[in-house]
Amino acid sequence: MIEDFAQIMVLLIIISTAYLAIKLKDLLGAVISLSIMSLLLSLEFYILQAPDVAIAEAGIGAGLTTAIYVLAIRGTKRMEEG
Amino acid sequence: MNKKIGFLAFAVVFVFLFLSAMYMHPFGEPNEKDMDNHFIEKGQNDTGANNIVTSVVFDYRGYDTLGEATVLFTAVTGVAVAFSMAYGKKKEMKEMSKIVRTVTNILYSFIIIFGFYIIMHGHLTPGGGFQGGAVVASAFALLVISYSALKIKGILKKENFSVSECSGLFAFIALAFLGISTAFFYNFLAGGTVFGNIPAGINPGDLNTGGVIPLMNIAVGVEVLSGIGLIILYMFTYGKEAKE
Numbered sequence: 001m002i003e004d005f006a007q008i009m010v011l012l013i014i015i016s017t018a019y020l021a022i023k024l025k026d027l028l029g030a031v032i033s034l035s036i037m038s039l040l041l042s043l044e045f046y047i048l049q050a051p052d053v054a055i056a057e058a059g060i061g062a063g064l065t066t067a068i069y070v071l072a073i074r075g076t077k078r079m080e081e082g
Numbered sequence: 083m084n085k086k087i088g089f090l091a092f093a094v095v096f097v098f099l100f101l102s103a104m105y106m107h108p109f110g111e112p113n114e115k116d117m118d119n120h121f122i123e124k125g126q127n128d129t130g131a132n133n134i135v136t137s138v139v140f141d142y143r144g145y146d147t148l149g150e151a152t153v154l155f156t157a158v159t160g161v162a163v164a165f166s167m168a169y170g171k172k173k174e175m176k177e178m179s180k181i182v183r184t185v186t187n188i189l190y191s192f193i194i195i196f197g198f199y200i201i202m203h204g205h206l207t208p209g210g211g212f213q214g215g216a217v218v219a220s221a222f223a224l225l226v227i228s229y230s231a232l233k234i235k236g237i238l239k240k241e242n243f244s245v246s247e248c249s250g251l252f253a254f255i256a257l258a259f260l261g262i263s264t265a266f267f268y269n270f271l272a273g274g275t276v277f278g279n280i281p282a283g284i285n286p287g288d289l290n291t292g293g294v295i296p297l298m299n300i301a302v303g304v305e306v307l308s309g310i311g312l313i314i315l316y317m318f319t320y321g322k323e324a325k326e
Contacts, residue, residue, distance in 0.1 A: 048109070051208035052135045055200065059213055063220035064310060067227060071317050 007047055014040050025080045031069040038062040130272045130280040131205035131292040139210065140295045144258060144267030150212070151302055155251055158309040162244075165316040177230040186228040193221035201303035205292035211299040215306025222311045226318050240315055243308040250305030257294050257301060269293040 017037040038061030045054035129137040200214030261268030272293030
């Protein structure tokens with residue numbers, strides 16, 4: 001019961017952060033929102049008893065992808081145009 | 083018009099996902115259980131690794147891991163070629179604030195040690211070469227972002243990274259070929275004297291098990307950490323501005 005509730009909450013936050021990542025005009029904020037989504041996705045993998053995938057998702061999705069996006073934003077502009 | 087097409091595509095994908103979620107079989111009850119049961123019952127005895135996922139990834143299905151490692155190698159090569167040909171003048175990147183640099187100084191060594199722990203214990207606990215390598219590379223990314231590239235150049239060098247990446251992949255393929263007298267990716271060390279102990283039943287785990295699996299974990303870990311570190315270094319030091 002409590003597990004189902006936790007899963008529903010995590011999935012709802014995942015959907016809302018993914019929506020934020022699309023809608024935000026501030027690209028740095030969008031990247032942070034995307035990394036929160038990856039972190040919660042790895043939590044969801046852990047709840048579903050797949051710790052191997054959870055570690056991969058936390059390391060690559062939340063850590064490395066964020067770093068590479070931040071590098072790209074520092075090379076270009078922070079605000080989305082149009 | 084464009085919005086209508088977008089809404090139609092969204093509706094089609096949503097209906098498809100909804101229907102496939104309706105007809106999904108229940109969680110934790112696979113349709114065909116023979117292969118799963120074989121791995122769960124015989125996996126520990128065959129390979130000596132306590133972590134059955136790692137024994138599948140590096141022993142039973144070693145070909146897939148070889149493919150993944152090759153894909154990563156190709157991707158790194160592509161990034162290196164693309165960013166070497168970037169044009170325009172170089173953009174100066176400032177280092178980040180003192181708060182970020184202090185936190186980085188405290189944290190980065192612990193992140194690297196944790197990554198190597200994941201690599202070394204890949205055959206006992208969740209994780210392995212790919213995951214641990216990614217964790218170590220994220221420590222490199224933290225260093226590169228919080229300090230400027232010029233200061234970091236003395237520690238993290240592209241030449242060292244490319245050498246260690248190639249040697250990691252080469253060691254992985256060589257370990258796979260060493261068991262070729264029986265089969266490609268045969269675990270020839272299991273049951274022997276080096277890394278050969280085969281644990282029985284439920285046990286907390288021993289580093290001296292798993293046959294070639296820990297060696298392959300180390301090789302893949304070295305390849306992944308230096309490959310991703312190479313990508314980060316190339317993207318940072320060749321991050322040039324377009325011509326005005």
